[in-house]
Amino acid sequence: MGSKEESKKMEIDLSLKLDDKQQSKNYQVDEVEARREIFQPEKFKITEEISILQMQMNHMKEENKLLSKAVEQIMKDYYDLQTRFAIIQQNKDPKKNFFMLKGDDHDRIQGPKESTKMFDHVKNQRVLLSASGEDGEKESDELGLSLTLRTSSKKLEEYNTRKENREGTTGSAPVGDKVQGSKNFPGITSAPNKRARISVRARCEAATMNDGCQWRKYGQKIAKANPCPRAYYRCTVAPGCPVRKQVQRCLEDKSILITTYEGAHNHPLPVGATAMASTVASYMCNEITTLNQTNFPYYTSPHMTFPPFPYVPNLGNYINPNLDPSRGVVLRNNAGGSSSRSLENLGYSSNGNILFNQIFPGHKLVEELLSKGEGNNNISTAIASDPKFRVAE
């Protein structure tokens, strides 16, 4: 009978289709073969045997899936542990908490004087990382570029209340109160209740830091505490981007520019900004202290940056596991700038090049590009365009 031959052929095909990875399971195939011989005289049982084989195959497939997941998890844990180990090593060395990106002759500055290509686009800027407390303006003794992420729950509550009040009085809002939902920036209303501020203190002769993004100035004020005018900027890279920044000279040292960023970009960062992003990302990976935030501003849109700091790139699965998105982070220098931080620990080589394999350990794309000898710019571009470097929704 033709149908019987077909069944037999199918049976053989099914055996052949077993994956190579399942060679260890070959004994099962042999067993089936043996059974086939035994039961061959009883042709009517062939169909039953086929179904058994299929069940066995399905079982093996499931087993393969589980094994694949296990391997994946092990690899993930390996990278996590690697990152944690790096952090522990970092904390062991108290000298590594200060570093400078550009040479600076400020007599108060201590630490290695390294130059870097990272900030070649930041002309006339002398940038360095140093200590900063909750209020960077009060800690001007240690000058340079410092980072402070502020998530004042009180402020957030205030802001939420204000926003709720505004939204609750749609149509009857005060005339002039166009803070949110401006006709010029209709997208500003997007998730403004999740706000964090990060202060960047940088030695900069220019009026504002060239950080790779496009900004439009929308106001200027002279604050009471500091006679230096405070300028207000909005990000104009994408329409409706809620990110704003305030720029003000330090009262104690006017060569220091205090830039305070607020909000998260709703667009991928320009390539020029990714260099700065990497700097901050590496800084964050080394200086993390968790906060109690329940209102911590965190966006999960694939176009949002993570964490909400405007310059932090999306690291995807490769982000420091300590950067728990459900919690807040604060960047802190733990020795008041009296000791030094090596460039390597912040993701830079001694010549200032980015150590991408350190910032993104185990990332295939990065490893591939590095093995090809690609330069910083190419890798930055690749990372910026790699959709896997977006935080999954």
Added chain:
DNA sequence: CGCGTTTGACCCGCGC
């Protein structure tokens, strides 16, 4: 003419 900056006016929250 379009775009970015400047600057006075306005709004809002807070403290007294």
Added chain:
DNA sequence: GCGCGGGTCAAACGCG
């Protein structure tokens, strides 16, 4: 209720 200070708006202005 009033004044203060921070933040924002938007018309005026300047520039290429």
